[in-house]
Amino acid sequence: MGKRMVETVIFVIAALAALAGAVTVVLARNPIYSAVGLLGTLFSVAILYVVQLAHLVAAVQVIVYAGAVMTLFLFVIMLIGVDKEEKRVEPLPRQRLWVGILAGAVILFAAGVALFGEFVWVPAAATAIDQEATNGTIQAVAEPLFTDWVLAFEATALLLTIGAAGAVVLAQFKRKRA
Amino acid sequence: MITPPEISWVAIAPDLALAIGAALVLLVDVQWKPAPRVLGWLVGAILAVGAGLTILQWEQGADALASGDTESLVAFSGLITMDGFAIFSRFVLIAATGLGLAAGWRFVVSLGRRGAEATALVLLATTGFSLMVAANNLVMLFLGLEVGSIALYVLAGLARERRESEEAAIKYFLLGSFASAVFIYGVALIYAGTGSFEILGIRQHLNDFVISSPAVIYIGIGLVVAGLGFKVSAAPFHTWAPDVYQGAPAGLVGYMAAVAKVAGFAAIARILLTAFSDLADTWLPVVAGISVLSMVLGSVLALVQGDVRRLLAYSGVAHAGFIMTGVVGGATDGVLFYLAIYAIQLVGAFAVVAVVSGPDGAGSSLEEYRGLGRRSPLLAGAFTILLLGMGGLPITSGFVAKFGVFTDAWAQGYQWLVIVAVIASVVAFAFYIRVIVVMYMDDAGDEQPLRVGPERWVLALAVGATILWGIFPSSLLDLAADALPI
Incomplete structure (x- = not known):
């Protein structure tokens, strides 16, 4: 059994787990189940990153998403109340059917393109990455981040400022009596 | 040992001024709690500095182009450029910000x-869009887009006291995030197909290699166009626009709509006309289709609106279609001229809306404009000129802009598109006239003249620009013609 075979098997298992988690998020009635489903998806995607030799990204995925973001989600769910089950009244009966048909058509189309379209990925992108980067070391990520990509890195600081200022400005308001 | 990156302060000077200005506004407010008037002067100064630095950049860029040194126009390892295209768009953005803030100042x-x-x-949103129009790298472009868009989502919800504003913010946020995801997926596919994020790198790759099976690139282009098409409210990605225009605070809608359109179209033009110019045969029919759909849908739906804001939103969809004909025409100067003209008119038109329906009002029913010609003759006159300008009446700048993009598309061999566009312009005229008729032909229910605040300066400038560039367009046309992407 070659290396490729192992990779494929791991990919299939992790991808199926990720999909199962995603389906749970949408279908579960209890928000806690949804959150746990999301956790499963996030972990499975982290496994896919490891298969791609992106160890740092995988670690960040687990720490930031599965750790911090999930905690926030659960916190909010607990604040709102776990016992409130969603009311099963269908507000959009017809639209949902059409969206379902449309989504099915898109998925079929995408599958068709993936199967019969001749995809050529450019190998130049892969070879341009040096050996250190493929080992997933922090240095290999950090160096381009603070040299070639420094402006993009700084631009994300603007995002944080917007987040803070936006939260302040949206949180303080008085609702006028309707 | 890491070599420190080369920092080109010139290339980011205006963005830096705006970002520092935004931080300054926050800090000054915390420390001294200044009166609104002081804050206004501070913001005005920041925007003036930004505009001044942009003009300095223009000089620098013109020198570099004259000496044939295009390399020096790219900065930060190819992340951004300071070509004429970027600087022109950036100046339009800053001008729209100044006018938009003045129009929304009462709010x-x-x-x-x-x-x-x-x-x-507002300043941060402009910073983001300014980085976006200058981006030479799709990742940088995405970051600029997100910085701008997320700030706009918050602005849409500023009048949260009203349900409509909350609805507008949530709708804009959810659909906008989805569009951003579509865009970034397209970027990923383009990277997979060409091995580069850079606009110039992609063009180089497409130049150097014969792409035997370009399905990945095609899908990537399609998704990128769809994502950006959302931001400029081109049909069929326009459904959010009427609700957001109607619900967001009246004073700021003009600003939000104008900067999103300018930045979105600048990005579309740069990506399609620079990076994928070699694949024009594949994307031209798609863009022409979006253009036709936007023009027809926008014009027809605007006809039946009973609310001026929704009317302006659908007319914005139609205008997105008109600007798309400029992209089909393949000339950036037509697109830039149209964007500059339209951004000013849009901010001006929404300044009128802000006066009529109050700075934070919800909706702006056509009823409120009844008899405006008698109630506030100057306001109604300004609105009339702006609407006629948007409709493209000769001797207004709107006509020159439409004429420019239509001739470009005609020369490109898209005669049928131009014919559809001309018909759509005539239909569009009908609903602009309808508003004018309501303003002048009907009696006012309320004879009390409306109170006009700082909006009057915005209106004076917008009307002046509409007429001036309608009669003497060459000053702006020459600038737009010089504003070429690298």
Whole structure:
């Protein structure tokens, strides 16, 4: 059994787990189940990153998403109340059917393109990455981040400022009596 | 040992001024709690510095182009450029920000202590879009897009006291995030197909290699166009626009719509006309299709609107279609001229809306405009000229702009598109005339003249620009013709 075979098997298992988690998020009635489903998806995607030799990204995925973001989600769910089950009244009966048909058509189309379209990925992108980067070391990520990509890195600081200022400005308001 | 990156202060000077300005506004507000008037002067100074630095960049860029040194126009390892295209768009953005803030200033003041945050968010949104129009790298472009868009989502919800504003913010946020995801997926596929994020790198790759099976690139282009098409409210990605225009605070809608359109179209033009110019045969029919759909849908739906804001939203969809004909025409100067003209008119038109329906009002029913010609003759006159300008009446700048993009598309061999566009313009004229008729032909229910605040300066400038560039367009046309992407 070659290396490729192992990779494929791991990919299939992790991808199926990720999909199962995603389906749970949408279908579960209890928000806690949804959150746990999301956790499963996030972990499975982290496994896919490891298969791609992106160890740092995988670690960040687990720490930031599965750790911090999930905690926030659960916190909010607990604040709102776990016992409130969603009311099963269908507000959009017809639209949902059409969206379902449309989504099915898109998925079929995408599958068709993936199967019969001749995809050529450019190998130049892969070879341009040096050996250190493929080992997933922090240095290999950090160096381009603070040299070639420094402006993009700084631009994300603007995002944080917007987040803070936006939260302040949206949180303080008085609702006028309707 | 890491070599420190080369920092080109010139290339980011205006963005830096705006970002530092935003931080300054927040800090000054916390420390001294200045009166709104002081805040206004501070913001005005920041925008003036930004505009001044942009003009300096223009000089520098013109020198570099004259000496044939295009390499020096790219900075930060190819992340951004300071070519004429970027600088022209950036100047339009800053001008629209100044006008938009003046039009919305009464709303900002009405926010009280939250006004400073709102102002800072406006400045940050402009910073983001300014980085976006200058981006030479799809990742940088995406970051600029997100910085701008997320700030706009918050601005749409600033009048949260009203349900409509909350609805507008949530709708804009959810659909906008989805569009951003579509865009970034397209970028990933383009990277997979060409091995580069850089606009110039992609063009180089397409030049150097014969792409035997380009399905990945095609899908990537399609998704990128769809994502950006959302931001400029081109049909069929326009459904959010009427609700957001109607619900967001009246004073700021003009600004939000104008900067999103300018930045979105600048990005579309740069990506399609520079990076994928070699694949024009594949994307031209798609863009022409979006253009036709936007023009027809926008014009027809605008006819039946009973609310001026929704009417302007659908007319914005139609205008997105008109600008798309310029992209089909393949000439950036037509697109830039149209964007500059339209952004000014849009901010001016929404300044009128802000006066009529109050700075934070919801909706702006056509009924409120009944008899405006008798009630506030100057206001109605300004609105009339702006609407005629948007409709493209000769001797207004709107005509020159439409004429420019239509001739470009005609020369490109898309005669049928131009014919559809001309018919759509005539239909579009009908609903602009309808508003004018309501303003002048009907009796006013309320004879009390409306109170006009700082909006009057915005209107004076917008009307002046509409007429001036309608009669003497060559000054702006020459600038737009010089504003070439690298």
